Amino acid sequence: MFKQITYTVERPVAVVTLNRPDRMNALTKVLETELREAFVLAERDDDVRAVVLTGAGRAFCAGMDMEELEVLPPGDIREQAWMRAYDMNRRADYQTRYSYFPAVRKPIVAALNGATAGLGLVMALYSDFRIASEKAVFATAFAKRGLIAEHGIAWILPRVVGHANAFDLLMTSRKIDAQEALRMGLVSRVSAPESLHGEAMTLARSLCEDVSPRSVRVMKQQLWEAPYQTLGEAVALANREMFDSIQSEDFREGVAHFIEKRKPAFNGK
Numbered sequence: 519m520f521k522q523i524t525y526t527v528e529r530p531v532a533v534v535t536l537n538r539p540d541r542m543n544a545l546t547k548v549l550e551t552e553l554r555e556a557f558v559l560a561e562r563d564d565d566v567r568a569v570v571l572t573g574a575g576r577a578f579c580a581g582m583d584m585e586e587l588e589v590l591p592p593g594d595i596r597e598q599a600w601m602r603a604y605d606m607n608r609r610a611d612y613q614t615r616y617s618y619f620p621a622v623r624k625p626i627v628a629a630l631n632g633a634t635a636g637l638g639l640v641m642a643l644y645s646d647f648r649i650a651s652e653k654a655v656f657a658t659a660f661a662k663r664g665l666i667a668e669h670g671i672a673w674i675l676p677r678v679v680g681h682a683n684a685f686d687l688l689m690t691s692r693k694i695d696a697q698e699a700l701r702m703g704l705v706s707r708v709s710a711p712e713s714l715h716g717e718a719m720t721l722a723r724s725l726c727e728d729v730s731p732r733s734v735r736v737m738k739q740q741l742w743e744a745p746y747q748t749l750g751e752a753v754a755l756a757n758r759e760m761f762d763s764i765q766s767e768d769f770r771e772g773v774a775h776f777i778e779k780r781k782p783a784f785n786g787k
Contacts, residue, residue: 522549524574525556530567530726531719532560539575544583545637550615557622567726567734567786569622570718571645572629573638581636581659612742616669619644620742623735625725629718630705635659636668643674646738647721650696650705651714662691677745679704730768731786 519525524535534556536543543549560566573579612621616637619626628645636659642648658675660666667675667688676684679702687694696708709717725734736759744752763769767787775782 531722532566536573542577542580543573568722577632578630578634579638648705651711654696657693732768
């Protein structure tokens with residue numbers, strides 16, 4: 519079905535793997551299109567409650583494939599085909615070429631197994647969780663290519679690592695290792711390479727089974743909406759969502775499993 523990614527389901531988790539290891543999983547238009555299609559599959563599958571995104575071989579994604587970048591027409595960035603709605607009833611800000619990850623209602627765990635640079639870093643930043651291999655290396659890379667802060671990274675990077683660190687990473691294009699990324703808050707944890715997939719799957723399964731998938735779905739939307747809201751708007755949204763949540767099946771199960779001292783059996787409704 520796919521040529522440049524693999525898509526497997528280890529229920530209740532979908533695993534999406536960028537699969538161009540000979541090119542360090544560098545992005546092509548084919549890969550971009552297939553990645554978007556994979557997220558649509560995961561979104562529409564009711565048995566999938568979380569997604570793990572990773573790369574094959576020694577890289578997560580080293581950025582745009584240089585062979586494509588060399589012949590990339592300037593008008594490509596304005597190509598309207600990439601700006602189509604993701605069909606997830608989310609704000610327009612999360613409907614663009616790379617910023618659509620927040621529009622996926624299920625949590626996305628990025629397992630960063632190696633080089634994460636340029637557009638690879640952009641994709642990691644739009645994911646909900648980031649776990650890095652000890653061998654992972656990070657760089658924005660844009661300034662070294664004569665480019666600028668692309669695809670909203672100037673908006674998202676300061677929110678993740680702070681203003682000063684964002685200036686540093688963007689303007690110098692220097693490489694940082696996994697431990698520095700952890701200190702900056704770019705990733706939430708660092709894992710031994712052989713343990714990375716297992717840790718990512720454990721986290722994803724926990725989000726599916728130990729807590730309410732409905733709660734996770736709603737809180738993901740709240741967190742990604744918050745940068746555009748006043749405090750009053752955030753409180754108003756929380757009040758509306760709380761009204762709905764206390765009438766949900768997951769709320770009843772949340773109370774029942776606590777009282778009965780057993781493992782929860784949430785159905786996400």
